[in-house]
Amino acid sequence: MNLIRFPLRLFLIAVCLIYGALEMLLLFPFYTPRRKLRAIQLWSHRVLASCGMKLQTFGSLPAGHHGQMLVCNHISWLDIMAVNAAFPCRFVAKDDVAKWPLIGYLATQARTVYVARNKGSGGNSSKIRNVTQALKDGDTVTLFPEGTSSEGSTILPFKTGFFQAAADAQVPLVPVLCRYPNPDGSSPNPHAAYYGDISLWQSICMVIGQKQSRVELHFLPPVAAAADRQDTARLIRGLLCAKQQELG
Numbered sequence: 001m002n003l004i005r006f007p008l009r010l011f012l013i014a015v016c017l018i019y020g021a022l023e024m025l026l027l028f029p030f031y032t033p034r035r036k037l038r039a040i041q042l043w044s045h046r047v048l049a050s051c052g053m054k055l056q057t058f059g060s061l062p063a064g065h066h067g068q069m070l071v072c073n074h075i076s077w078l079d080i081m082a083v084n085a086a087f088p089c090r091f092v093a094k095d096d097v098a099k100w101p102l103i104g105y106l107a108t109q110a111r112t113v114y115v116a117r118n119k120g121s122g123g124n125s126s127k128i129r130n131v132t133q134a135l136k137d138g139d140t141v142t143l144f145p146e147g148t149s150s151e152g153s154t155i156l157p158f159k160t161g162f163f164q165a166a167a168d169a170q171v172p173l174v175p176v177l178c179r180y181p182n183p184d185g186s187s188p189n190p191h192a193a194y195y196g197d198i199s200l201w202q203s204i205c206m207v208i209g210q211k212q213s214r215v216e217l218h219f220l221p222p223v224a225a226a227a228d229r230q231d232t233a234r235l236i237r238g239l240l241c242a243k244q245q246e247l248g
Contacts, residue, residue: 002209005052009208012050016043021106028109037088040110044085048215051207053078053192057086059219062174067135068222069166071236072176073244074144075152076194077203079178082215089140092131092162113141128165135169142176145233149195152180152188155244158237163229172222175236177243179216186248189213218243 145158180192194203
């Protein structure tokens with residue numbers, strides 16, 4: 001069965017990528033921002049399904065009519081698909097991405113929030129300026145504050161810079177715990193994690209080689225941003241760690 005499942009899923013993923021690229025190239029320029037988010041949501045569902053990945057959400061999804069920041073732990077390249085499938089939003093990328101051939105255009109059409117790749121004393125304020133504006137404009141922006149992915153059993157220390165954007169925009173932050181559990185429901189699924197020296201191709205092969213797998217998103221109640229971004233980061237990381245420990 002695996003001899004059929006693996007190439008079939010690989011083919012379906014390729015179809016999803018081609019379809020998504022064509023939709024962004026040909027149709028996104030005519031879509032409203034709301035229609036773009038809906039298209040991204042449907043496309044993300046298709047990618048997860050093509051990978052044999054079932055999405056489950058827990059807790060109350062945030063309201064989408066005001067600015068807010070989702071703060072999520074980072075395990076896999078599938079995290080973005082899972083978040084967008086549950087609650088389509090905007091993500092953060094370095095402004096260099098905007099200049100990449102084709103990919104930059106697609107990222108821009110997906111309403112990516114670009115941050116300047118500045119260094120020096122003024123770098124931090126420059127980096128968060130666009131994120132702050134997106135939040136003030138009423139958009140939802142997702143942040144992966146660990147800065148890298150993990151194997152899923154722990155939550156790495158947070159980088160705190162972008163928490164300042166939520167404070168400056170005076171918007172709530174929604175902690176989101178991402179999990180890829182084994183069938184027993186507790187231990188993390190090692191085939192879903194994309195970290196360390198694992199290549200993207202190796203990760204894709206591990207994901208689609210499974211008979212079936214699932215990703216869970218646990219939406220916690222929103223919290224207000226503290227004046228000190230370090231306090232906000234500690235609070236949210238503590239909430240996510242406590243939820244992870246509760247689930248096992």
